Amino acid sequence: MNQNQVNQRGVITVVRAVDALADEIVKMNIKEVFGIPGGQIMPLFDAFYGKDAKIFLFRHEQGAIHAADAYGRVTKRPGVVMVTSGPGATNLATGLANAMMDSSPLVALTGQVPTSVFGRDAFQETDIVGLSMPIVKHTFMVKKPEDLIPAFKAAYRIATDGRPGPVLVDIPRDVQLSEVKGNGSGGINVNYKGVPEPDIGLVAYAVKLLMEAKRPVMLVGGGVCWSNSTEEALAIAEALWMPIVTTLPGKNCIPNNHPLFMGPAGMHGRVEADAALINSDLVLAVGTRFSDRTVGDFKEFQRGRRIIHIDIDKSEIGKNVKPSVGIIGDAKATLRMMLELIPKAAVKNEAFVNWLKSIKEAYEKFREQDDMPGFAPWKVLKVVREVTPPYAITATSVGSHQMWSELHWDVYVPGTFITSAGLGTMGFGLPAALGAKVAKPNVPVIDIDGDGSFQMTMQNLALVREYNLPIIVVIFDNSTLMLVRHWQMLLYSRRIIGVDFQANPDFIKIAEAYGIDGVRPSNYDELRSSVSRAIRNNEPLVVDVTIDRERDLVLPWVQPGKWLAEVTLPDGFKVNLRYGDGNE
Template structure:
């Protein structure tokens, strides 16, 4: 077949099984959109309100489905508006292919209208990127991009295509795309597996720490078998939610700055910390010199670069987690640690997560969402206090049901991501939980939800401040609330209605119960504005620079 570059882009997307693309057109990418028009029955295009929303939607689609998310943008500001979304995906190892178009090859490097070196800009935040100046190399490049995005540790790839390349013609031959397989099991060092088994067998007080890699590798079944064999308590990172069921008796809650006291104390007292697909983020470790200071550290990870990067480990196994856990499970004999498990259970009983139950609060909202969805929704969040409450008070029992920006901490991520998640998983209820500060950043995507009839429920935890920053100002900056008070006249209910969605304001627990139940029944875009106190805080907390064993809460402050 003799096709234009634009037609080749669409044919290659079809090869990869792409059914949805998120984007925003412009002059440089017009040829691609013209080709897409002819295939609108095969690939659905979601026109977002802003390119950043398209990047986050592609990311949310990928996280919810495990497939590659795809977004389009035109040259110049269209391309640069994708950057935050690409960086978000990069930090959390999410497979996204971003396709941008640029000015013609002869105009590159001449400061042409809407020209930007997007490949240069995104080099540090992509697994790889390309600028394709020869149409005969376009199909091969797109296929490589999808393979790279999915191979090994996933991540985003960008392809930039000059406009004349999208118009030029070349011979195109369809290719049957083979599924991307995990790392070759032969690459896993058996000696390292044997060392790991020996370390686990000698441990008296093991603790298992689960990160996002366990979600990405689809290792939940192997992880459950491993936990049962080791007989150890389990904690997780923000990205690891759902890989191990939050309802299991061995689960002790999140680890780190806003982790539970049980997890923080337990990890600080264990003699072996088994780290499964986590990268020792500073929000998890606190003071790295004091992190798990009584323990040997055994790390399983697909990326050798993560070994000894942030925390010095004792030993590790490099490989796809699903296969690593299979190997370890085959070799490991049943362990038993009744005294250690009893001690951790006592911690759980002594240090439960609590909140003020007499008024409408963020934790109440999250718990009520959990009850009404029976724990079976996809929960998406923005970044801040509401994000921590969603991690603490919703019990995730399956992977790919908690979507949040962990590494980059992107305010404005959640609404776009929730649209992508709903497009990828139309049979699942999708709820985006936001703070009012975050919601303001990309609330224009409510118009996208209405335009394309994407029934997401947007819950705004509205405290009229930038809550997490205010919490730090309250605790560490002598209550100097510099630029964190949002005391203006913005009305989210009217705003939702102006964009064609249903808007509901609630101020009490009962009103929220009724509003959320109504939103579920409506099966349409709904915004619920939840008015809470400006000084509600996320507890427990670890002060910056402190050890996680120094976690404190409201009771500790009142007694000090």
């Protein structure tokens, strides 16, 4: 049996593998696809002609894959990106690694040269399967047309199987154009992993340790978002009145205005979050891989405190930190089991939480009074947040603006903060914002960016008018690569080299060139009114906020590899981070 069709004139038309795939993709309710065409992927693009799916044409493949990544984070369904072979495929590498590090589901479809010229260094031939293997969950090289749909379906399933991530499907052009024979079921053989049930014995032991703890702290990672377990995490924290600190992705999983939320801990974390971890006698870590950015010094982190680690990925248990109890399972299921075992009248250490809150209040007060010439980054974020609806989606790139956002951008609705955490990919913000806007067209989307990051992918601004994706871009313009400069100042004896931009382009004119309003506010009122107007009118906007690079040091800051207690605080802000020194 083949899948050929008879058209209205009674002529038998050959169903190419790509036609069947495009039909299947639409049938799977995948209505938005990101990409750029080229010679070896033209058949697949052609197959989408007239189909009920929209192709978003990016201006660089890196932009397309970051958009697919963000689309996956917002919808929790894999974003799909399709590009050609050679440079088209290699331009995906950063995006694949980024999605892998941040556990973001996506499927990348790459065109490949025909099988007849494999290994002959044909024009635009690159072994993208070999190249991408270490930075994706899985790869498929489709060599038979009847394997194409099964490979795509398997890729789509793998992308969200257990811990989410990217999957790549490489499709030679001759396979794309070949007729599908048989029933198209193919011979794809995959050993799916699924989600293990949490071990009830370990869960009970974890609860026992929790009950024994005097100052337990919950460390929330990005896994809490993926398992949709915000409610369960909050319920446990409230039952024990346990402070919650987060990783950078974990900031996205807890409403930042919750009374137990102490913010992200670590290198660019909040002081009250660092203080919580420093003084904890037990850490309940949920859906986190214990990044060095969060923990700093692994040995110190493990000294004198018990650790309960819950993660869906077995390979994370004991990888960086040896826990007292390691539970493999979905965070939601595990936390629910724990909740049932926690006594209703559990002892609550209110004094510890109150002490942490006093640190928070002191820091906030310090920042309110602290000022710098021009714009202060923390005040810019406060003003933009005030005029942005709580449900708005925020994306960031990577740099000082991202770290300021980690410290000072309040996430009210879980799942609305998208950032490149693990890989730290500059240029992520703008295309990610576009991908988020495609996923949720009726929700305001803001890209908080830096001038260095913005210039890495700004050509994708073209999509704003082309597809009516009115996002707001706020550029923290300090004319330097600020985080590198920061390290040069503090770790390399102020030997500033290769970071300052002497001739940045005029970002207002860049915006205008793409048909977008641009504004360079001279004070906070202008900033407030311009962003507010753009949101109200659902109009795109580029805001160029000038920031003095000599004073844009993101503090508090913990040096790489150092313990959180060795935090460098901003000049003029003093706090005792030891609980029990009579300061509670």
